[in-house]
Amino acid sequence: MEFPLNQFEQYIDETILKRGLSYFKKGYVHEPEEISPGEYEAIVEGSDDYTVQLTLNNGIVTESVCDCPYDMGPVCKHVVAVIFYLQQNDLDLKTITKASSKGKVAKTAKPKTIADQVNELLEKATHEELKQFIREKATGNAPLRNLFLSSFAQHNSDESRELYVKQIKSILKTAADRDGFIDWSASTAVGNAIDNLLASAQKQLDNHNYKSAFLICTAVMEQMVVAMEYADDSNGDIGGSIDGAYEMLYKLAQQNPSEDLRKLIIEYCFVAFDKNIFADWDWHIGVLRITSLLLKTEEEIERIFSQIENAKLADYNKEEAQHIKYDILLRTKGENAAENYLEQNITNSNLRREAIQKALNNKNYDKAISFAKDGVSYDSNDKPGLVSEWYDWLLKIVQAQNDSEKIIEYARFLFIDNFRNEQDYYKILKKQVSPAKWNAFLEEILQDISAKKYGPDTRLMASIFIKEEWWDRLLELVKKSPDLNTIDHYGKYLSENFANEIAELYANAVVKYMQNSMGRDHYQNACRYIRKIIKLGARDKANEIIAHLRAEYPKRKALMEELNKV
Numbered sequence: 229m230e231f232p233l234n235q236f237e238q239y240i241d242e243t244i245l246k247r248g249l250s251y252f253k254k255g256y257v258h259e260p261e262e263i264s265p266g267e268y269e270a271i272v273e274g275s276d277d278y279t280v281q282l283t284l285n286n287g288i289v290t291e292s293v294c295d296c297p298y299d300m301g302p303v304c305k306h307v308v309a310v311i312f313y314l315q316q317n318d319l320d321l322k323t324i325t326k327a328s329s330k331g332k333v334a335k336t337a338k339p340k341t342i343a344d345q346v347n348e349l350l351e352k353a354t355h356e357e358l359k360q361f362i363r364e365k366a367t368g369n370a371p372l373r374n375l376f377l378s379s380f381a382q383h384n385s386d387e388s389r390e391l392y393v394k395q396i397k398s399i400l401k402t403a404a405d406r407d408g409f410i411d412w413s414a415s416t417a418v419g420n421a422i423d424n425l426l427a428s429a430q431k432q433l434d435n436h437n438y439k440s441a442f443l444i445c446t447a448v449m450e451q452m453v454v455a456m457e458y459a460d461d462s463n464g465d466i467g468g469s470i471d472g473a474y475e476m477l478y479k480l481a482q483q484n485p486s487e488d489l490r491k492l493i494i495e496y497c498f499v500a501f502d503k504n505i506f507a508d509w510d511w512h513i514g515v516l517r518i519t520s521l522l523l524k525t526e527e528e529i530e531r532i533f534s535q536i537e538n539a540k541l542a543d544y545n546k547e548e549a550q551h552i553k554y555d556i557l558l559r560t561k562g563e564n565a566a567e568n569y570l571e572q573n574i575t576n577s578n579l580r581r582e583a584i585q586k587a588l589n590n591k592n593y594d595k596a597i598s599f600a601k602d603g604v605s606y607d608s609n610d611k612p613g614l615v616s617e618w619y620d621w622l623l624k625i626v627q628a629q630n631d632s633e634k635i636i637e638y639a640r641f642l643f644i645d646n647f648r649n650e651q652d653y654y655k656i657l658k659k660q661v662s663p664a665k666w667n668a669f670l671e672e673i674l675q676d677i678s679a680k681k682y683g684p685d686t687r688l689m690a691s692i693f694i695k696e697e698w699w700d701r702l703l704e705l706v707k708k709s710p711d712l713n714t715i716d717h718y719g720k721y722l723s724e725n726f727a728n729e730i731a732e733l734y735a736n737a738v739v740k741y742m743q744n745s746m747g748r749d750h751y752q753n754a755c756r757y758i759r760k761i762i763k764l765g766a767r768d769k770a771n772e773i774i775a776h777l778r779a780e781y782p783k784r785k786a787l788m789e790e791l792n793k794v
Contacts, residue, residue, distance in 0.1 A: 248308025419465025
């Protein structure tokens with residue numbers, strides 16, 4: 229969430245503001261350090277010590293991160309406490325000056341950022357001093373040691389996948405509890421540690437040390453897939469690490485690696501697929517994609533084809549694998565072989581799309597129509613989304629043929645079906661149907677929409693009324709379902725001509741809403757709609773609702789407070 233620093237109180241929940249202010253006033257915030265221009269870091273004491281990072285750009289808080297477990301909103305009390313610290317002079321606030329739980333005392337302001345200090349020390353420290361520092365710290369600090377080893381892997385004669393596997397296992401072991409489980413908070417810590425490792429891999433990739441990048445990425449993918457089985461990855465930190473490693477590996481395969489490394493990568497992918505290392509995940513098919521980028525020999529091509537044809541895959545993965553084979557055929561065997569494969573596997577939706585597009589490009593309209601109609605028939609029982617897609621292809625084909633009658637038929641179906649919106653079907657229909665017949669044509673469409681199997685599609689009907697500016701019919705539609713969201717959504721179209729009617733609908737809906745709603749958030753929401761009634765020019769109606777709510781719920785203090793603000 230982004231917000232102006234000097235207006236932060238308007239963007240943050242009142243309860244969180246109060247808690248953050250309390251933390252600030254109690255002196256729990258260590259003085260924020262400016263890591264680099266606009267980037268601040270501070271420790272905030274609480275049930276534990278938490279690290280807050282804030283990024284400011286032209287007076288706007290563009291990013292705020294805290295390593296506490298709070299996940300009920302975009303900003304926690306620790307972040308707010310740091311903001312109060314930064315704004316204390318503008319807000320005329322005072323804090324308790326005290327030693328922290330770690331024996332530290334609040335620091336005085338520094339003219340230099342952390343980055344400036346680091347650069348200055350690097351300039352002044354001798355080469356031997358820096359080496360001695362790394363030796364000492366790497367001995368007792370595993371994260372630093374791992375980062376050092378991976379960052380300079382190209383100079384390590386003992387570099388191997390096992391070296392990185394050992395590092396990753398160490399990270400996972402440290403994060404796991406006594407039962408071996410990695411909870412939500414620990415998963416985030418694991419993700420951060422692995423991100424450092426992947427940053428080293430990216431550095432190796434950028435410096436063309438491709439083998440080091442390959443070893444790091446494959447170690448991360450293998451070990452983190454295993455970790456998914458005993459970790460709470462609800463935040464996606466572990467899965468995100470695997471994605472990052474895979475994407476880097478895919479990018480590496482596109483860099484024309486040396487022949488030795490090409491063979492190493494392709495053999496790894498073959499084995500990983502055969503051993504189902506990434507089974508049940510998208511990365512299982514992903515290693516085939518990487519392999520397809522590196523194929524050179526007939527033996528390699530036949531091997532991947534054998535894997536594709538013999539593997540036991542779910543339908544989705546099977547279609548993806550077949551598409552990979554099509555791409556390989558097109559690149560290595562030519563268009564005829566690839567086209568034959570397309571037609572032999574036309575039930576594959578990915579390949580059907582390729583076949584239709586190819587026929588359309590070649591103006592072979594009969595063939596394109598045949599493929600699309602066959603798709604409608606094949607997928608009609610259990611894949612309505614694909615059926616709509618094949619109809620959309622039929623529409624594109626008849627548009628290419630300029631067949632007005634068929635354009636109307638398919639566009640009408642797709643507009644009423646309303647499952648996908650590849651094109652503006654309403655606009656297409658209006659262009660094709662003569663103005664003299666348009667209104668009668670629309671009435672027939674409205675009848676079909678009203679008779680849909682699962683009930684009338686009121687949103688689609690409303691869209692027609694809005695496009696045609698049939699405001700009286702839109703109002704009648706809103707009256708049939710007069711909840712606050714519906715009134716709010718369509719009120720902007722109706723307020724000019726039906727202000728009193730909309731105000732009345734709002735009033736009735738607010739009364740009904742309050743019958744089942746409690747809490748300040750709900751009270752504020754109700755008052756927001758009362759203000760809308762006032763803006764519609766119905767102050768008397770608003771006063772009537774306010775009086776009703778005061779009489780109906782006199783003991784709800786928060787409600788009375790919110791009503792006083794209207």
